[in-house]
Amino acid sequence: MDVRELVDQARQGRPRAVARLISLVENAAGSPARAGELREVMAELATGTRKPYAARVIGLTGSPGVGKSTATGMLIRAFRRRGVRVGVLAVDPSSPFTGGALLGDRVRMQDHATDPEVFIRSMSSRGHLGGLAWATPQALRVLDAAGCEVILIETVGVGQAEVDVARMADTTVVLLAPGMGDGVQAAKAGILEVADVFVVNKADRDGAQATVRELRTMAGLGEAPWRPPIVTTVAYKGEGADDLLAALDKHQAYLEESGEARRRRLARARDEIEAIALAQLRSRFAHLHGDRLDALAERLLGAATDPYAAADELIAALA
Amino acid sequence: MDVRELVDQARQGRPRAVARLISLVENAAGSPARAGELREVMAELATGTRKPYAARVIGLTGSPGVGKSTATGMLIRAFRRRGVRVGVLAVDPSSPFTGGALLGDRVRMQDHATDPEVFIRSMSSRGHLGGLAWATPQALRVLDAAGCEVILIETVGVGQAEVDVARMADTTVVLLAPGMGDGVQAAKAGILEVADVFVVNKADRDGAQATVRELRTMAGLGEAPWRPPIVTTVAYKGEGADDLLAALDKHQAYLEESGEARRRRLARARDEIEAIALAQLRSRFAHLHGDRLDALAERLLGAATDPYAAADELIAALA
Numbered sequence: 155m156d157v158r159e160l161v162d163q164a165r166q167g168r169p170r171a172v173a174r175l176i177s178l179v180e181n182a183a184g185s186p187a188r189a190g191e192l193r194e195v196m197a198e199l200a201t202g203t204r205k206p207y208a209a210r211v212i213g214l215t216g217s218p219g220v221g222k223s224t225a226t227g228m229l230i231r232a233f234r235r236r237g238v239r240v241g242v243l244a245v246d247p248s249s250p251f252t253g254g255a256l257l258g259d260r261v262r263m264q265d266h267a268t269d270p271e272v273f274i275r276s277m278s279s280r281g282h283l284g285g286l287a288w289a290t291p292q293a294l295r296v297l298d299a300a301g302c303e304v305i306l307i308e309t310v311g312v313g314q315a316e317v318d319v320a321r322m323a324d325t326t327v328v329l330l331a332p333g334m335g336d337g338v339q340a341a342k343a344g345i346l347e348v349a350d351v352f353v354v355n356k357a358d359r360d361g362a363q364a365t366v367r368e369l370r371t372m373a374g375l376g377e378a379p380w381r382p383p384i385v386t387t388v389a390y391k392g393e394g395a396d397d398l399l400a401a402l403d404k405h406q407a408y409l410e411e412s413g414e415a416r417r418r419r420l421a422r423a424r425d426e427i428e429a430i431a432l433a434q435l436r437s438r439f440a441h442l443h444g445d446r447l448d449a450l451a452e453r454l455l456g457a458a459t460d461p462y463a464a465a466d467e468l469i470a471a472l473a
Numbered sequence: 474m475d476v477r478e479l480v481d482q483a484r485q486g487r488p489r490a491v492a493r494l495i496s497l498v499e500n501a502a503g504s505p506a507r508a509g510e511l512r513e514v515m516a517e518l519a520t521g522t523r524k525p526y527a528a529r530v531i532g533l534t535g536s537p538g539v540g541k542s543t544a545t546g547m548l549i550r551a552f553r554r555r556g557v558r559v560g561v562l563a564v565d566p567s568s569p570f571t572g573g574a575l576l577g578d579r580v581r582m583q584d585h586a587t588d589p590e591v592f593i594r595s596m597s598s599r600g601h602l603g604g605l606a607w608a609t610p611q612a613l614r615v616l617d618a619a620g621c622e623v624i625l626i627e628t629v630g631v632g633q634a635e636v637d638v639a640r641m642a643d644t645t646v647v648l649l650a651p652g653m654g655d656g657v658q659a660a661k662a663g664i665l666e667v668a669d670v671f672v673v674n675k676a677d678r679d680g681a682q683a684t685v686r687e688l689r690t691m692a693g694l695g696e697a698p699w700r701p702p703i704v705t706t707v708a709y710k711g712e713g714a715d716d717l718l719a720a721l722d723k724h725q726a727y728l729e730e731s732g733e734a735r736r737r738r739l740a741r742a743r744d745e746i747e748a749i750a751l752a753q754l755r756s757r758f759a760h761l762h763g764d765r766l767d768a769l770a771e772r773l774l775g776a777a778t779d780p781y782a783a784a785d786e787l788i789a790a791l792a
Contacts, residue, residue: 197779197782199779292780420771421770424766424769427780427784428784431784434788436747447743448739450746451740455525457524460518460519461610464746468750469753
């Protein structure tokens with residue numbers, strides 16, 4: 155199938171075409187040499203009539219075990235009740251060494267497997283430095299073109315990757331659960347700053363109200379035009395879905411009214427262009443004649459140069 | 474104080490000089506424009522007689538709440554009993570928005586605050602994309618030059634940042650604790666692959682043996698020249714310190730015998746050079762005349778270009 159036909163089918167919302175395009179993104183992330191076809195896809199996608207960055211992007215993050223997948227499932231159902239097409243990217247930062255990703259998330263999302271208006275895709279970063287920052291916006295672009303009005307990004311773990319993903323979302327939801335480590339741990343992981351909405355999930359467990367109180371104290375320290383609300387949910391029972399949806403809608407309204415929506419999307423476009431440009435330069439480093447980078451590394455190890463001088467040589471070799 | 478004097482003092486192991494040099498690294502990570510002085514420092518450090526990459530680098534990672542800081546403290550004491558100088562980098566991936574880092578780790582390490590042979594430093598990535606990959610090797614270089622024979626890197630959270638840090642360590646210790654989420658969660662976060670040694674901490678709690686068994690099942694699936702041992706500890710009581718030290722020594726011996734030590738250090742040198750080169754190119758993007766990147770982002774948002782064409786324009790503008 156040629157690229158134009160594939161893109162046309164994805165635009166019509168055909169799941170297999172959408173899946174193939176995201177696979178192209180993922181494969182190219184693992185091996186930038188394979189980015190040629192992807193470049194064609196992106197050029198073709200840009201010719202569409204649908205405005206780019208039209209989808210509302212909602213990120214869900216938090217420590218392992220807080221129930222992100224279950225909460226994502228709850229949100230899928232909530233948005234489906236509104237009749238909108240939903241895309242889901244489950245971003246797995248794991249496994250630079252095997253490229254593997256377990257199926258855990260997808261298993262729990264099986265109940266949407268037969269809904270043609272829900273696209274669920276698990277994606278790993280494949281060990282490419284900056285891989286998520288590179289691949290996620292491009293996968294978003296595919297789901298966007300496929301007519302998804304809402305795209306949920308679920309990230310595993312809490313760290314720089316999550317912060318990078320938060321930069322791509324219009325709204326970032328940070329999930330916590332009682333007994334998963336205290337608020338200082340949460341603050342250490344930097345999640346207070348990236349949250350637009352907090353969810354205390356597993357709210358039927360002991361300690362839920364204490365977590366809410368602690369979060370309120372910590373989150374309330376700063377002054378900001380938007381003060382992240384705290385929603386309690388029991389995601390596996392669907393409890394709190396309406397409250398969460400209301401909080402998300404309120405944040406969306408704030409984004410539009412304040413002009414923050416446009417600012418975030420411009421920042422996302424900047425990051426997207428920059429990540430692609432850096433990946434291309436990185437790929438050029440790897441393909442410099444005579445493996446220059448290896449030779450420089452040997453010299454650095456032997457104290458025959460310093461890292462900045464070596465970097466200068468590397469950049470000079472690009473020209 | 475001029476750079477040469479500062480570097481000389483750091484080489485003599487003066488804590489204030491070491492701290493100032495790491496601050497230079499950290500500040501430059503937040504603002505690459507300030508990397509000028511750092512470049513001088515690195516050139517000066519390279520003139521030393523101590524072999525670069527001489528220190529043994531041990532990474533400790535795991536989910537928030539498993540007790541990484543306490544385990545780090547336990548290892549500091551264990552290595553101090555051998556009389557070696559120990560450096561500690563507590564890497565905090567948090568807070569791209571405020572630059573803030575809480576003091577939690579440092580508070581718990583206070584009992585080493587007056588030991589002149591222990592250098593403890595908390596470092597945040599300051600929101601610079603690829604910040605950890607950039608800053609950590611340079612901070613390691615400073616601690617190395619300061620005569621640390623062992624450097625412990627403690628990372629918060631589990632994700633891409635931790636994988637990046639694992640690439641910098643000779644030995645990566647992955648900590649788990651009973652009841653912190655099941656093994657599938659751990660596997661999802663990709664920590665099985667980065668572990669050279671597993672620690673099940675809080676081994677006096679219910680479920681510790683179950684965690685060990687589960688880990689043994691999962692970790693035992695693959696065949697490898699090095700099969701990560703599983704050590705149980707109760708870090709706050711110092712229990713298991715000897716076992717952990719023995720496992721670390723055994724891994725170190727394996728690294729040296731197999732030639733893997735040299736391979737890992739070469740890879741680290743490669744990454745270090747590449748990260749500096751990419752940061753320099755990135756800084757050039759940001760300073761292109763007339764804010765070219767912003768203009769390209771506007772065009773991308775308006776569907777007037779595609780991300781690859783925009784990236785090409787950006788790279789072309791470098792020349």
